Amino acid sequence: MENGILKILNFYAGYNVKTILTNINLSIPSNKVISIMGPSGCGKTTLIRCINRMHELQPDANFKGQILLNEKNIFATSPILVRRKIGMVFQKPNPFPTMSIYDNVVSGYILNGIKIPRSEKDRIVEETLRKVYLWDEVMDSLHRKGTFLSGGQQQRLCIARAMAMNPEIILLDEPTSALDPKATAKIEELITKIKKSVTVILVTHNTAQAARVSDFTAFLYLGELVEFGFTEKLFTTPKDKKTEEYLTGKFG
């Protein structure tokens, strides 16, 4: 675990006087799926929003400690560079409503003013949409608005949007909470596939989902990291009593 792609060291975060995360220490290995689970309000979302520096956009937000991406402190560079390397997918699908499906996929390039030739764009769009299993469904309507798609398709489009930038890490913030079981299954399937090219950090309050898709699981409770380890191990022989109680539905 020493050579993780992302290391979180003595990390605190909160708003104003309210502390949400306390002394988080976590080392995340690359090309794996890592679940962060815990009852609502435990700080899961705050944690991943710190990883791509979205947390600090909130008024009164504060934080302390270090997060290292490839051994480099992310707070020492521009947040914009950090966010290009760490993609994010949100709870509710949110494709850009004014852009076509095609433009949504390459929106990272468009919005960052990165000019790439048309053929290169075409390649990125097809490749990325194939990665998220959306290509076959939308190849004939690439220039329609992304908002005409179904919820599940929209969410896969949002994953594609994040993947198209070739990020090193992709953060998924309860990506299936607004979707039906069928769409959820599809997203879970693609999560386990894309880890070949990217490290996936998945926030979920659904323990079954964490068990199904992740290699490692972190259990967060009241802003503290209670336990972190191989998913199988954590689910079968939890070291901490709180983890066991959570997994057996005693709270949350």
Add this chain to the structure above:
Amino acid sequence: MKMDRYFKSILFGAAILLLLLLTGIFFTLLIGSIPAIKASGIKFLSGTSWNPVTGVYGAVPFVIGTLLTSFLALFISLPFSFSISLFLGEYFKKGALAEFLNYATDILASIPSVIYGFWGLLFLVPIVRKFELSFHILPYGVGIFTASLILAIMIIPYTSYLAKEVILLVPQDIKEAAYSLGATRSEVIRKIIVPYSRSGIFAGILLSLGRALGETMAVTMVIGNSNLIPGNIFSPANTMASVIANEFTEATNDVHLSALIELGLLLFIITGIINFIGNEIIKKLSIKG
């Protein structure tokens, strides 16, 4: 990011400019009124005579003219706007008739005031004159009554729109509860809907009153432009707005101009307060006004 800093400063600059512009309006009026305030003092508000030739500036005739036309207009328009709001908010929410009425009030609201004045001058004034003749009133044709008629037509869309919106806000289950107790529709309207939406309807009336008080062109064209205190509702008169429109470009000296600006200030303050109260009520009810 440098770019972001520039962009944020531009946004902030626009906001400051906007604020300066809007507050500047008030202060400009205030400063412009100073010569008149110095010359007339409190007499401006209590004086019953307005005579630029002798330099006497009392606003009472115009305040009376303004209040009379506006309240008369409100009085004439209320049964109509109330009916429209119930028609669209309760009886016929959909259908061809509702569509027609919606369009009609929309267009009524967008006809320019000068066209109302023109129409009033050529169409209403002769009718009012005939009416006055047959009742042995001095047949001016123009005057407070004619101005109120035009104003009434002009404010119907505003009152009825706002009242309709609040009537639509009355929860269905309260109405149904009353129906299930055996109430008839008119009883539900009087006992449930009207009490429930009373404050919203009041706000609508207030905002329409604000509009009527400041309405200039249509009133100026048909009110007869007399600087005397009106004797009855058929007399020619002037409102604050109409006297400004009439005399501003012909103001004889600085005090006259300043007195007209002070009238503007007075109008600004009255309509400002009315709008403020009306908007606060609407904000509480959270409807789009």
Add this chain to the structure above:
Amino acid sequence: MQRRIIKDKLFEIIIIIFALVSTFPLILILFQIVKKGIASINWSFFVNLPQPPGESGGGVSNAILGTFILIVIAGGFSILLGVLGGTFISEYKDKKISELIRLCVNIFQGIPSIVIGIIVYIWIVMPLHRFSALSGGIALGIMMLPLIVKSTEETLRLIPSSLKEASLALGASYTTTMLRVILPAGINGILSGILISVSRVAGETAPLLFTAFGNPFMNFNIFKPVDSLPLLIFNYSMSPYPEWHSIAWGASFVLISFIIILNILTKMVSRKWKTVF
């Protein structure tokens, strides 16, 4: 019981009658404008200048041009300022200054237009020592501002915040996010706010009385007085000459058509360019 039902029916009938009767004036006004307006409209009406009373063939080309010039100046003055200001108060919702602007905008929306005329007279006409198209345009622009600010704010407020976050999370700068994602997503609301405000001021007369003033000749110079359709209707209708009255009817017809077309356009814009989130 019978009496209650009769009373109920009676009430309904009275409501219907009053509601329908209130459309009579509209029908009457529109009917007269269309009838008398069309009768006085011909080709020369649009291309000629006004003629002295007694001579036929007068037109209103100067007023049509003037209205156009005034609206362009008003738009130039108010659109950018209004959209940026509206963006500011939606971005910084809870700041004191936003509260203050919101309050001012609400109050100023109902300020009599004649008062705006006074203000612009003091601000622009007095220092320049002359009536001008510029001052008239700015007067109309000030009247457009509250509407544009309000519609921009309300439109932007309805855009889900996750959209902004999605753009920022891709590494886009704040500026890019606002200009390429947020404002385009609200374009229908902002545009229809602008169109509505234009249709509101297109028929304004009072603020022009002592700013644009009116001008019987063709004028392209924004530092000189110009005519506008509402001003022309006012001046002609107050004249004793029947020929001028018929020109005023024609001008009313043109003005109302313009306003109604603008209103229809607004509805089309807000429907067609509606953003689905």
